[in-house]
Amino acid sequence: MKHISKKIFYSFFILSITFCFSQESDLGTWYMYFGNNKINKKWNLHNEIQYRNFNAAGDLEQLLIRTGIGYDLTENNNNILLGYGFILSKPYRNGIKTENTEHRIFQQYITKQKFGRLYLQHRYRLEERFLEDDFRMRFRYFLGFNIPVNHKEMIPKTWYGSFYNEVFLHFNSPVFDRNRIYGALGYVISPNLKIELGYMNQIQENRNRGQIQVGFYNTIPLNNKD
Template sequence: MVRFCVFACFFIATSCAWAQSSSTGSWYIYIGSQHLSKKWNWHNEVQYRNYNAVGDLEQLLLRTGLGYNLTPGNNNLLLGYAYIFSEPYVSGTDLKRSVSEHRIFQQFITRQQFSRFYLQHRYRFEQRFIEDTDFKMRYRYFLSVNLPLTNREMVPKTIYLSAYNEIFINNTSPHYDRNRLYGALGYTINKYLRAEIGFMSQALENRHREQVQVVLFNNVPFLKD
């Protein structure tokens, strides 16, 4: 655990220094999912996104939702809401503008395990109400895999590799919105907490963006096991 913490601090410090002198951004993410009962869960999420390491806000995202498991511990249907505050740069200037977005979304998550590979599929449909912009809808497909390295399963004190790809499709032209490709090193702190440090490349319609990501997952249940 100590060796991993030292590595994590070194990785963050190095990444932040690089981000301050390049176009690489930094995303700090918290994702929680708390069991309310054997079938119901509460999703809660905060993402603080920067154009650099810290201090140059790109976007603040707050997301929540209520989910229901169709089978024990799996096949989760969720209805949610998100608020997104963005500060994009005005093209060709150093000036920023503020944009607020309210988003309603529905999603379905299913998980699978093949030997040591932990897979997750997420299908999400979004209805987007963006300030000073027409109403938009978007479809997203997310595929992730976790591979434990120091144990055969994702038990406490396991170092693991994580990767995902997510594609975004608009309901109107241009239909292609973006694609995200991610790779990371993770650590299962205990039964309910794990953390990841990784790098994500985002391909938009006419440009690319890269982000260092620091993620904390919290699954501490409200209902005791």
């Protein structure tokens, strides 16, 4: 029985990749890595790479790289963070592939709660966006939760459901930018490693687009002496 979870996980991973590469071009695919690594008891390093495609792979929509330094106001619960992001976008305009870059500074506050099996997270983020020919400010509110399935806690070898909703608001007109709704199946590999396969629907003013998402999460501490 001890090998069953490993076999299920490997099957889950292989099927996720196969599923993503079988999609038609009207369904995008995002491959994502998130690192949130403790430097010591109070400080943490955020590091993130997202490779977003218009299709399964090869037609790049956006490459997003983010990093930041965070500080725990209370241990593992309330965290403030200052970060920087670089975004390379390759949208289609009138059927022609274009390219533009963005530099982004952001500040965020994350608070977490636990109610029974429900792991809840609120994230409030303010962004200063330096575009090639414009400057914009944006506010984002993220509400997410995880629910373990085969165990009561998020321990290794746990399957869990992951869900979130995130709304984006401009400081100028139009105020509404977009809304993201996400659902996924996740697996806890170890105390500091998780993987998720999910679907996200992004709603914009004149556009509604689905995204298959494969996410890998790393919380391995940088200093194990704490």
